[in-house]
Every structure is written in structure tokens, then in C-alpha cells.
Amino acid sequence: MGTGAAVPTGAAHPVPRPVSRRRPLEIAFWVIDAVVGTVAASLTVHMDHVREGLAYAAWEPWVWEGSSRLMVLLLVPAVVWFTARWPLHFDTWRRHLPLYLLASLAWSLLHVGGMVVLREAAYAMQGLEYDFGDVLRQFGYEYLKDIRSFAGIVLVLHLYRFVLRRLQGEAALLAPPDDGSAPVEPVDRPERFLVRKLGREFLVAARDIEHVQAAGNYANLHVHGREYPLRTTLSELEQRLDPARFTRVHRSWIVNLDAIESIEPLESGDARLLMRGGTQVPCSRRYRDRLRNG
Template sequence: MDPTPPNLYQRYRPWRRSFEIGFWVAQYLVGALANSITVNMDVRRGHLDFSAWQPVVWETSSAVTALALVPAVVWFTRRFPLHLDDWRRLLPLHLLGSLAWSVLHVVGMVAIRKLAYASVGDSYDFGSWWRESGYEYLKDVRSYAGMVLTIEGYRLLLRRLQGEAMLLSLPDEGPPVEPVERPERFLVRKLGREFLVAATDIEWLQAAGNYVNLRVRGHDYPLRSTIAGIEARLDPERFVRIHRSYIVNLAQVASIEPLDSGDARVHLRDATVLPCSRRYRANLRSR
């Protein structure tokens, strides 16, 4: 039998990191080039006393600093993701995040500008810090919001391509067909289709921010939960915690390799190797 051809998400995975990095680099550096040209045109049109290199320094310093802050925003949105059901609760945190982002952006770009001006024997004057920082924040809060919406929209698209798992909930009418506190099946949505995955088919689970990835027959399905929350709802006769970020299906374990550090490696039947910390090693061996 021919192997199943890779789907769109599987074909994209090897290029994912390169695409993500390339997107942000192009976003800011191409933007800096375009803005430098337009600002220089405005300078010439207004007969302002600025050299051609100065707008380039202004725009490039802003873009380079914002680009350097992208990993921090990615981490922050992974730690506090915005979703339609709880955005009001997290909005104040993101307003504080936008303020911190603006402060770092202003400090970074001013430092770069001062260095650039000093390199040609000139000096850069940012002006009144209180007034200019307020002006910059009015621009930065929009930039921050655009960045967060881009990141969350991209993650939503990936989850739609990859598939997203959900716990079965109580029906609107009548008793549930199976216990919802210890589910035997999970609902998976992928590209507009829904299907059920048996809990016994889950090979292992890995914490990923505010999600837990369910590994099922070589596919990862993100489930919005904490690792502790989903552990409490899995059958303890079938699943065991082996690490602060991993839970494994005992039926998938082929061998346990002890390490000198006291930790271990868990080898699964499909040749996957998972870490087992010393805290959970004794319980795994006893099981």
C-alpha cells in the first residue's frame, strides 16, 4: 500500500521556521526602505534642512529595534494568547505589554540613532522625552496591536491546517454518551471537518504554552488546556506523567533507558524518544 501523501501542513513544516523569520525580516526591512524613500521625498518637497542619510537612519533604527523585539512579543502572546472567549480578561495585560514594547522600542532606536550620528561627527537630539515618548506610544500601540493580531491569526491558520482537538462537552439535552470528566474520545476539527479520536489512540502528549499537543499516529492536535488539567482527566491506568511537559501512553512504551543524572529516556514503539525526569522515573518504572 502506498503511503499517505503529505498534506499541506506536513509539506509546510520543514519551511515553517524559515518562512516565519523571513516574514518579519521582510516586513520591517522592506518597510524601512519604503519609508526612507517617502520621507526623503517629503524632505525635498518641503525644502527641509536634512541630509539624505538622516531619514534612512530614522527608519532603519526603528525597524531594526522592532525586529529585535519580535521574539519577545511571540513569547508574550504564547504565554497570554488572545482568544475570542477571554480577550477582555487579557486585554489589560496586553496594554501593559504594548507600553513595555514602546519603551524598549524608543530606547533602542534612539540609542542606534545617537551612535549613527556620532559616527559622522554629529549629534542626535530626541527632544523632550515625555512629549516624544507619548507621541511614539500612539504609533507603537498600533504597531503592537498589528503584530499581535498577525501572530494570533497565523497561529489560528496553522491550527486549522494542523487540526485542533477539543474535549467533548455536556450535550444540550439528555445525558452524555460517555463520561465527560474522563473522556474516552476527543473531538478533532481539521479543515472544516470533525472526527473523533479515541483516547487510547493518543501516543503521548506535550505541553506547548497554553496548549497541549496530542500526538496521534504521527500528527499533533493542539488541545487548549494545561498539562496538569488534561492529566487529571486521562485514565491513570493508561497514561502516566513522565516529565513536567510530557505524558505518555503506557501501551506505547518499549523501553526505559536510565541516565547517570538520574533522569531517563523513554523509547516508544515507533522509535520516538521522550525525556523522563527523575521526579517521575520511579512512578513510571512501578507502572
């Protein structure tokens, strides 16, 4: 935006599904993908072997494909974390691309290594020995397949997050005017944030933010049960929020002092904060003094 303040062109709407409800659906998606992929690939291998007249035991395709899909499923959380920590944007993809190439290699090593261990265990249960073949040659073959699978998962995760941000709304800082005139409100200490959602825009007052949670290169603003990702780090946002109202209580959390309902000390020296609306936020020992002083 090129003005000191924006005029709302739409009203805020509730997030389609809170994070706590989305998580089981996200897990179910990957589990279903693994199950369907295992069944489809195993049946395909079975038909190929029958057509070519190759000798094999009926259980072998299920072990081959099931071990591979299970390792992919176990590695998905690592890819979720990695892509959230180093997302691909128009201004970062060149810098992050080498990291993704290294990550694909590490992902393939873990995938192939785990897959071979599972197959060896399954064959040992049948009194047989699994032969992976020449390690370097076979790994090269597997890596060519794995890099495509890795890229597919990365693409799915980025598309999912893109759609989610459009549905729930994405926050942005108000920019100073294009004509060089003084902004209506301080830019370095924003009183409001602009939220774009489904082609409409509206403003969120900084005082209405109940807490902020770090999410990779984003900081999620929680406002009245809604969640708006702001593309910034938590440390950068902390410098711009009013210290009289907001304080850091954890390496991943900032809270609005006025939104704290109660503080529950823990035996570890940490604390648990109950926020307005029922959200529980962790408070680390190193930040408890800040909370007391606030």
C-alpha cells in the same frame, strides 16, 4: 457537541506543514517584513525631506527606520510568547485586555529605548551626536505609533493561529448528551477526542496520542505525525488522561508510555525520550521516578 459520542464525518489529513518546517517560514516572514518596511519607510522619509527642502545626510533615514524595524524584529518573539500565554478569546478578552495594554507600554519602552541606543551608536560612528529631544514628549509621540504597531502584530499572530488551527484541526472533549441520558463513554476519563477540521469532524482515540506538549492555553495532541491543539492546560488534561497509560515527564510534556522507543539518561540527571515517530521529548529529573514507576 451535544451527544455522548460523535460520528466521524471526514477523515484525518496530514498537517500541511510540521512545526519544524513552519518555524523557518515564520521567521522569514518577520525578517522580510522588517527589511521591506525599512526600505519603504526610508525612501518615503528621503522623498519627504527632498520635497520640503530639509537638510539631512543620506544615511540618516536608513538609521532612523532601520533602528526602529530592527527593534521590532527583536521584540516579535516576546509578543509571540505573550499572545500564546494569554490569548484573546471571546470569553477571555475582557480579562486579558488590561494585560495587553500593559504589554503595549512595556513593548514601546523597550522599542524606543533600544531604538535610541542604536541611533546614538550609529551617529557616534559618524562623529555626531543623536538628539532624541524631550524624552516624555517624544515617548508619548512614539507610544501612539507603537500601540498601533503592537496591535497589528497581535492581530496577525491571532489570525495566523486561527487559520492554522482550522487547517490542522482543533481537538475538543466530547460533551455529555443534551437530553440528560448517560454518556456513551466516561466524560471525566475520555477515550476519544473530537477533532474539527475544515468543516468536518472525526474522532481520535486517546490511546493513539503519542505525546502532548503545552502551548500557552492549549495542549497540542500529537497523533501519528499530526498535531491537534486542545484548549486546556496541561495540568487539567493530565487529570483526565489514564495514568496507567500517560505520565507527565516535564512541565510542558506528557507522554504515552506505550509510545516510548528508548530513554537516554543525561549527565545532568535529566533524560531524553525517543518517541515512536522520531520525536525527542525532554524528561526532567523531578519526573523520572514517575517514568520508572510507569
